Amino acid sequence: MRPGAPATASWVLLGLAGLAALFCLAATVGQYPLSLGDVVGALWRGVNGTAADGDTAATVMLGIRLPRLAAALLVGLALAASGATYQTVFRNPLVAPDILGVSAGAGLGAVVAIFLSLPVVAIQGMAFVFGLAAVAVVYAMARLVRGAHDPVLVLVLAGVVIGAVMGAGISVLTYLADPYDQLPAITFWLMGSLAGVTVTDLQAAWPPVVLGLVPLFLLRWRVNLMALGEDEARALGVDTGRLRVLLVVCATLMTSAVVAISGTVGWVGLIIPHMARFLVGPEFSRLLPATLLIGAAYVLAVDTLARGLAGIEIPIGILNAFIGAPLFLWILARARRSWR
Amino acid sequence: MSARPGTPALAAEGLGFGYPGQAVGRGLDLAIEAETVTMLLGPNGCGKTTLFRTLLGLLSPQAGRVLLRGRPLDQLPRRDVARDLAYVPQAAEGTFPFPVLDVVVMGRAPHLGLFESPGARDRARAEAALDAVGLADLAGRPFTAISGGQRQLVLVARALAQEAPILVMDEPTANLDYGNQFRVLERARGLASAGRTVVVSSHNPDHAFRFADRAVLMRGGAVAAAGAPAQVLDAAALSAAYGIPIGLRDVDLGGGRVGRVCVPGVGPA
Numbered sequence A: 001m002r003p004g005a006p007a008t009a010s011w012v013l014l015g016l017a018g019l020a021a022l023f024c025l026a027a028t029v030g031q032y033p034l035s036l037g038d039v040v041g042a043l044w045r046g047v048n049g050t051a052a053d054g055d056t057a058a059t060v061m062l063g064i065r066l067p068r069l070a071a072a073l074l075v076g077l078a079l080a081a082s083g084a085t086y087q088t089v090f091r092n093p094l095v096a097p098d099i100l101g102v103s104a105g106a107g108l109g110a111v112v113a114i115f116l117s118l119p120v121v122a123i124q125g126m127a128f129v130f131g132l133a134a135v136a137v138v139y140a141m142a143r144l145v146r147g148a149h150d151p152v153l154v155l156v157l158a159g160v161v162i163g164a165v166m167g168a169g170i171s172v173l174t175y176l177a178d179p180y181d182q183l184p185a186i187t188f189w190l191m192g193s194l195a196g197v198t199v200t201d202l203q204a205a206w207p208p209v210v211l212g213l214v215p216l217f218l219l220r221w222r223v224n225l226m227a228l229g230e231d232e233a234r235a236l237g238v239d240t241g242r243l244r245v246l247l248v249v250c251a252t253l254m255t256s257a258v259v260a261i262s263g264t265v266g267w268v269g270l271i272i273p274h275m276a277r278f279l280v281g282p283e284f285s286r287l288l289p290a291t292l293l294i295g296a297a298y299v300l301a302v303d304t305l306a307r308g309l310a311g312i313e314i315p316i317g318i319l320n321a322f323i324g325a326p327l328f329l330w331i332l333a334r335a336r337r338s339w340r
Numbered sequence B: 001m002s003a004r005p006g007t008p009a010l011a012a013e014g015l016g017f018g019y020p021g022q023a024v025g026r027g028l029d030l031a032i033e034a035e036t037v038t039m040l041l042g043p044n045g046c047g048k049t050t051l052f053r054t055l056l057g058l059l060s061p062q063a064g065r066v067l068l069r070g071r072p073l074d075q076l077p078r079r080d081v082a083r084d085l086a087y088v089p090q091a092a093e094g095t096f097p098f099p100v101l102d103v104v105v106m107g108r109a110p111h112l113g114l115f116e117s118p119g120a121r122d123r124a125r126a127e128a129a130l131d132a133v134g135l136a137d138l139a140g141r142p143f144t145a146i147s148g149g150q151r152q153l154v155l156v157a158r159a160l161a162q163e164a165p166i167l168v169m170d171e172p173t174a175n176l177d178y179g180n181q182f183r184v185l186e187r188a189r190g191l192a193s194a195g196r197t198v199v200v201s202s203h204n205p206d207h208a209f210r211f212a213d214r215a216v217l218m219r220g221g222a223v224a225a226a227g228a229p230a231q232v233l234d235a236a237a238l239s240a241a242y243g244i245p246i247g248l249r250d251v252d253l254g255g256g257r258v259g260r261v262c263v264p265g266v267g268p269a
Helices: A008-028 A036-047 A058-091 A102-115 A119-145 A151-176 A182-191 A199-217 A218-225 A231-233 A240-262 A266-280 A284-310 A314-334 B048-055 B076-085 B099-113 B122-134 B148-162 B178-193 B205-211 B236-242
Strands: B010-019 B022-032 B037-041 B064-067 B085-088 B166-169 B197-201 B212-220 B222-227 B246-254 B257-264
Touching: A008 A036, A008 A284, A036 A058, A058 A218, A058 A266, A058 A284, A102 A119, A102 A151, A102 A182, A102 A240, A119 A151, A119 A199, A119 A240, A119 A314, A119 B222, A151 A182, A182 A314, A182 B205, A199 A218, A199 A240, A199 A284, A218 A231, A218 A240, A218 A284, A218 B099, A231 A240, A231 B085, A266 A284, A266 A314, A284 A314, B010 B048, B022 B048, B022 B064, B022 B222, B037 B048, B037 B178, B037 B205, B048 B197, B076 B085, B076 B099, B076 B236, B085 B148, B099 B122, B122 B148, B148 B166, B148 B178, B166 B178, B178 B197, B178 B205, B205 B257, B212 B236, B222 B236, B236 B246
Parallel strands: B037 B197, B037 B212, B085 B166, B166 B197
Antiparallel strands: B010 B022, B010 B064, B212 B222, B246 B257
């Protein structure tokens, strides 16, 4: 910890308070406008079980808006935390679920499952298997050609290649899909959207995210050692092979769990860890809570814009790219030091 | 870590080392005595770094074995090895801007449980280690933003925080200016005097005369000569190792002490 830096607990509490405020604000936005008082009141009645029939505010808030907002939080924190994990484990600030091919792989797995009309849990399972396969192939490719080239470049290029192959697979299935039933589902899903998220989706998505987060939280200090590189970490007594596999599996599990419900939401896994590192430094015990908070807040905010900016719903993936790309350039210019 | 007296701190027996499909050295015997500075010298590509990686257990031997206080290294758990054997690599810039103190605290890893984070005691040890290399006031600076010499000293501090009795330093002076080369090796010398064992490689034979108890001259993956620097590193051996004429001269260091230095490009005195 840096001397004079505030203790982690205090800024985490502050961040949670900010996130709660943002959550309530976001809940007021939508087709049926709610006041801040309506939101808090409906939440309160929901918590103590006094919401009566015909209580419109409570119905809208608890039945429609709450699952959507919860999904935004879950997607944001999961993508951001897995991005931070990949970056530290691969010692590369440029990697993220999208760049490593994990998102595309998980996407292909999910599309296969949609194509076969499988339930949500199967979509998640397929997303996980394909995502893990994608990252494993990318890493194996990078290792094979290591030594001859810049390892960072090789990893990124391998990710691009695998991403393209997975993308081609998705195109094939899109081409073959039933145009009345499956195609709209696939297309909407590929653009990335939280509009169709149901309570069932949420119930399927949060356990794998928690399952991935728990080891990350427990190993939070040890993750730093991976940033030193293979030799140095092993010389400090770390079983790097096993730790790397465990961390990559956790990150991939989180990514695929949320990709299965939201579609491919890009940029979050890349830019949020940068923002967090910029604010609290690279030490993972501090980086993890910061990425979780910022990631959740970011997707919540962008999804709220997607719902409220225009009369129609803008797919979050599209809005996110418009916001994420310039944000990334700005970070690139500001925090050049954290790039080396 | 009880060992019979006279057991070398670190030893190689009939060691074959290298990378898959590429043997770098074979049949190498080496014994590192405790509480000494042993300096490895040899031309580029003679296998110093590969040997170090094998001695540290980072690379499996192709033949023979490495003994840590008489016990085969490959049969010891990684964590136990790390409590006994610290690695000071050549300082690279690092990927992420960890504060210097965080880097030093990482040396505490072999003393912490899998799920444990360093506590106040570990932080105090890291601060003491940083103080010992004279960089206490850099604690909060990013590791990526300090000079190469400072980074090398920070890695020495990390090895101190690791509290391993044996330090393996791979060319710690390679990217350092003249003053920092001296500072780092002076620190290594001081560690040996304080009871640690230091194995270090260098490209400058003068370093061996000045700082080492023993010198090991390597050529082509084998030990060409090993012993007290003044005996092993004669003009003929050095000239043969580096392929240039090298003369040795004794200089008066004051106070009746005499130091030996290499002069490249001239014949024997």
